[in-house]
Amino acid sequence: MATIKDVAKEAGVSISIVSKAFNNYVDVNEKTRQRIFDIANELNYTPNIVAKNLSSKKQMTVGLISSGVLNNNEKDNNAFDIFKGVYTAVSESQFELSIYLIDSLRQKQKSYAQYCRERNIGGAILQGIRIDDPYYKELIDTNIPCVVLDIMTETENGLIGSVSINNSDASREIAEYLLERNHRDIVIIAGTIETYVNTERMKGVQDAFKANNLELDDKHVLYAQFSEQEAYVLAKEYLQRKQPTAFLCFSDLMAFGVMKAVKEAGLRIPEDISVTGFDDLLLSSFTQPQLTTIGQNFFEIGKLSALLLLDLIENRMDEKHVYAQHLLMERESVKTLLNH
Numbered sequence: 104m105a106t107i108k109d110v111a112k113e114a115g116v117s118i119s120i121v122s123k124a125f126n127n128y129v130d131v132n133e134k135t136r137q138r139i140f141d142i143a144n145e146l147n148y149t150p151n152i153v154a155k156n157l158s159s160k161k162q163m164t165v166g167l168i169s170s171g172v173l174n175n176n177e178k179d180n181n182a183f184d185i186f187k188g189v190y191t192a193v194s195e196s197q198f199e200l201s202i203y204l205i206d207s208l209r210q211k212q213k214s215y216a217q218y219c220r221e222r223n224i225g226g227a228i229l230q231g232i233r234i235d236d237p238y239y240k241e242l243i244d245t246n247i248p249c250v251v252l253d254i255m256t257e258t259e260n261g262l263i264g265s266v267s268i269n270n271s272d273a274s275r276e277i278a279e280y281l282l283e284r285n286h287r288d289i290v291i292i293a294g295t296i297e298t299y300v301n302t303e304r305m306k307g308v309q310d311a312f313k314a315n316n317l318e319l320d321d322k323h324v325l326y327a328q329f330s331e332q333e334a335y336v337l338a339k340e341y342l343q344r345k346q347p348t349a350f351l352c353f354s355d356l357m358a359f360g361v362m363k364a365v366k367e368a369g370l371r372i373p374e375d376i377s378v379t380g381f382d383d384l385l386l387s388s389f390t391q392p393q394l395t396t397i398g399q400n401f402f403e404i405g406k407l408s409a410l411l412l413l414d415l416i417e418n419r420m421d422e423k424h425v426y427a428q429h430l431l432m433e434r435e436s437v438k439t440l441l442n443h
Contacts, residue, residue, distance in 0.1 A: 105146035113142045164199045165412055166224040168215050170231035178331070178386050179356055181401045185230055185252065188405020196413055198225070215242040226416045228252070228408050235297050248415040250408045254299040255424055264415055266408040268429040270300050273397045274307030274353070276431055277379050280395070281349050282315050285440040286377060290341060291319070292352040292361055294329040304353045304381070323347070327357050334360030342368045348377060348440060355380035355387045355396055362390060362436075373438035383432050392435035403427055 111118045116135065124131045124139040143149075167189050169182055186202075193200040203218050215238045219227055226248035232239045234254055243249055248262040255265050281289055291308060294301040305324075312319045325341065327334035334357035338350060342364060350365075352358040358380035365376050372378055372392055380387060380396035387394040404427045411425055 105143075105148040107148070109146055110139060110143050110148050113146065114139050163197060164201050164222060164224050165193060165409070165416070166201045166203060166219055166222070166227040168203045168205065168218070168227055168229050168232070170205045178359065178384060180385060181382065181399075182231060184401035185405035185408075188402040188407075189228055189409045190405075191402075192406045192409035192413070196409075198413065214238045216245050216247065219245075219247050226250075226412045228412055229254075230408075233295075233297055234299055248412060250412040250415065252404065252408055261423075262415055264411045264423040264425070266404055266411060266425045266427060267300070268397075268399050268404075268427050270303035271307040271310070273429045273431075274304035274381070275311045276307075277381070277395075277397055278308045278311035278351060279314070280431060280433075281351060281377065281379065281437065282311060282317075284377075284437060285442050286349040287317065288347045289323065289349045289351055290338075290347045291324045292334050292338065292350055292357045293324055293326050294353045294357070296326055298329075301353060308351065327360070329354050329357060331356040331360040334358070335364050336360075338364035339367065342370070346370070346376065349437070350376065350378045352378065352380050355382045355384040355394060358394055358396070359386070359390065362394075373436050377437040379437060383430075387432070388434065390436075394432075395434045395436045396432050398430040398432045400427060 107118055107121050111121045114121065114135075116139065120131060120135070121139055121143075124136045125143075167186065169186065190200060201222055201224060203215070215227065215229070218224070219242070224247070227242070228250045229239065229242070230252045232251065232254070239251075243251075243263050246262065248264075250264045250266060252265070253267045253270075255267065278289075291305075293305060309319055325334075325337045327337050334352065338361040341347075350358070350361045352361055358378055361378055362372060365372055365378065370376050378394065380394045383396045383398035387396050407425050407427055411423075415423075
């Protein structure tokens, strides 16, 4: 395999000139640069990106640290769409993308900061990370620029940005959608209590109830950990005791579990019970009936996060918290009740 030394020898220049040619230094004559590139092609020489980063003063790699891609539900393609958005934005820049896939339940021993330093990463996007993750807390206290998805971190560190939809507004919107259709006996299928999105979605639902002079009873909030199976089990148990008019779910996956439990109980959606989701997964427009939900554009969220990170790295930043658009997707899983 050809080395930089071989290219320099063949071109009759020093190793540092070859290095400068590949790093686009302006003090290399254009003719010389082209000759070096031609020889490199002939010899099948490609500069080692990691070595190039380590030797250059400027860090030209960004990292995507994600726990979402390794989730075990094939119906959930959010993390993959985020990855596509990140990749699209980074590939249109001067930067390289390095990907670190983790499983938050079986966390590897390598910390995120260590991963970034080993690869000379200039900034990182964190997706699917919990706020109680010690590696996350360690990373946001470093001098590495970071963009976190679905967490709004209040920190003095000016190198931290975040991207998400306005979860509180979105859940308030879907709760009001049910309340406007005269639903009062609503069960909330919430996610994981420790997550930022769960807190924000809970806040939005409570705001909608308060605005309608209603109180949300804790007994009507079931935590299903954003799991389809857990939502199915909890809804099934609940339906053995009581029949609400609607289930408001904090994710489409959980809504799929609830729909299964409702149908197994011999009830119809939406005639007997209405169901709403959150996310607008691909399958949500193919369920029977089609699921009313909150649409998030995960590709756009990924793209925005990469653009925000590049701005943080280049120090051209005004806004550090970016909200992506959301949309209420009105389909067939909600019935309007007669006002008694």
